[in-house]
Amino acid sequence: MTDLTASPAINVRDRILDAAMRLFVDKGYHPTTIPDIVKASGTSIGAVYHHFEGKEDLARQLHQQVIAEFMGFVGAEVLNGSNAETSIRAYTELMFRLTEERPYFVSYLLHARPRAVVDDNLTVCSREGLEVTSEIIRIGKANGEIIDADERVLCGLISGTIMRIVDMRADHIVPGSLIALVDPVAELIWRAIRI
Amino acid sequence: MTDLTASPAINVRDRILDAAMRLFVDKGYHPTTIPDIVKASGTSIGAVYHHFEGKEDLARQLHQQVIAEFMGFVGAEVLNGSNAETSIRAYTELMFRLTEERPYFVSYLLHARPRAVVDDNLTVCSREGLEVTSEIIRIGKANGEIIDADERVLCGLISGTIMRIVDMRADHIVPGSLIALVDPVAELIWRAIRI
């Protein structure tokens, strides 16, 4: 089982990126000022501009790093099976464990819509998260495990269900760890889409 | 069937609110400037400050108006049936029709997280959208139509599936009208949760 925890930020660059991620999640990109990031990271204005070209570049590098780490987890945990049912369970488990262990990371994944950073206006979920689901469906259909419904609908059900529960937990709407819900959720999804 | 279309903004206040909604969706709250709103609404700075106390108050009033209108639709279309299956179909249809007829309204519902406006940091969907789903589940369980699973999970599946498909369409990830998907989606959800 992959270690999902983040290594504690030791160097200046990582301290800045980590502080920026938390602030972007808590306050949003625009309301977060460079001095905010400086204060939260215990560094200096000069250090920020030494490591990044500016606020936008900092956001872009943060975004790429988060995506890369997320896709790494997905590759290691989800897309290595050739079976749709176990992949759905693995994807659910990955997302729920991440939510419990790294809530800021997940909140960033769910909500960051960095217009200044990427030309479109999509969250990581709408873009990379969807690729994961599409791949699972492709495998499942090829294996004859999954009903022959519209792909948009299947995608929406799988990723929507998982992300929505993560969202409710990250927003503190619902209490309690999600770990116990991995099996119930995976089973419910499977009820809907299995042959 | 309720008329979901917005009446064309005729007075200054509504023209400002309408322009603000579109700009908040397209650019986000912070990057939208008062001059942007003035230009888009064909009014004047003074008019904005005559009708609203400031940008924040404008956002707050917009938020309340959108919520009120949405809850009005929900009350008229969804929460008047005593049957979970038809309520789910009605909810799906409402959201899909709104997406086609008033895409900005729906994008606002899905993504506006106005920290400055409400003390928490939730989208309309996370809050009001959840109430709708909870109510449907309550009815369905009382009627013995729905399996006895964790409420968070059922909620997540129903609202997550619907919202996710709306989201993909609003983000132009998937092309084509959602109207044809009302029945397939409602049926898929129903496969998952029916006794």
Place this chain on the structure above:
Amino acid sequence: MTDLTASPAINVRDRILDAAMRLFVDKGYHPTTIPDIVKASGTSIGAVYHHFEGKEDLARQLHQQVIAEFMGFVGAEVLNGSNAETSIRAYTELMFRLTEERPYFVSYLLHARPRAVVDDNLTVCSREGLEVTSEIIRIGKANGEIIDADERVLCGLISGTIMRIVDMRADHIVPGSLIALVDPVAELIWRAIRI
């Protein structure tokens, strides 16, 4: 003895002028807004612009009215005697009675430096108040009642002493009515300047 009390403002123009005087004294000219004056006078924006050309014109007319009323009191109470000692007593009494009966009127006299209204930057006291004192000194010297000192010095002592005590009372630095101090003050001034 002249009646120093202001007749209650009955018509719109006077209500506006009276409200403006109080607000100019309490908040200052610039921080006082037209809506402030409208609220305090119970009139309307339109009424203000009907009776005055604008804020500056309102201030100018107020200034002229205050000066005219003050000079009327001075003419009736102070400058009708041919004797310096009684004139000084009369001037002292006039200022002290005004301070008790119309504190806003006196505060306006003492502190209003309406740069926008008159081209120089003097209070009514520095201009009109000084003319009064100069005239008293002229009479006193002609009568041989007053020592032959520098006129600036004599002026400063007479008007400075009176105005300073009024000032302290108007600013609420010292408590208690000034009426009982009329004789002591006039006598002290006289000790300094009599032959």
Place this chain on the structure above:
Amino acid sequence: MTDLTASPAINVRDRILDAAMRLFVDKGYHPTTIPDIVKASGTSIGAVYHHFEGKEDLARQLHQQVIAEFMGFVGAEVLNGSNAETSIRAYTELMFRLTEERPYFVSYLLHARPRAVVDDNLTVCSREGLEVTSEIIRIGKANGEIIDADERVLCGLISGTIMRIVDMRADHIVPGSLIALVDPVAELIWRAIRI
């Protein structure tokens, strides 16, 4: 004899404070804009906001600095004698020399009524100037040098006379240096209040 001249403002903060003092005296607090201060001080908007929290804070710090410097002069020149007659002469000389050497400093002392800056609405003179005079009177009465009159009246005569002559000079109503008037003024005041 204390050096009353101001050292030329060398650092940015002092250049800003000095420019602000002159502008507040010449135009008043409200009509003075931040760009005015920037232009007059040869600095930048950013520099103003780097050194002060805002226009109000700038005014507050200026006020405190002027008071502190004034009270320093008073302590060194006036309140070190144990004799009322010489203290009055010293106070007169201090004020008249300041008027000649630092007219803006004195105009600020006399007229700045910074409502936004101190909770009451008094000039430095009404407050700190009064303490000086009260102390002189206390000494004089203890020594049996001064007549037993109402303290408000004695205060008013001493500080009123001095301030008024300074005022007339600062307002350019009277021409010519005040230095030659130190003895005549001190003697006239003394005639009024000595036993």
Place this chain on the structure above:
DNA sequence: CATGAATGAGAATTCATTCAT
């Protein structure tokens, strides 16, 4: 005469970025 919605020039303030040390 009276009203107050609408206007926009001008003010204070913020904050990303630069650069001398």
Place this chain on the structure above:
DNA sequence: AATGAATGAATTCTCATTCAT
């Protein structure tokens, strides 16, 4: 590499004034 004082473009908001009703 690191620092933080200095810069000024861009933003929000105020308020005197106009004018249709």
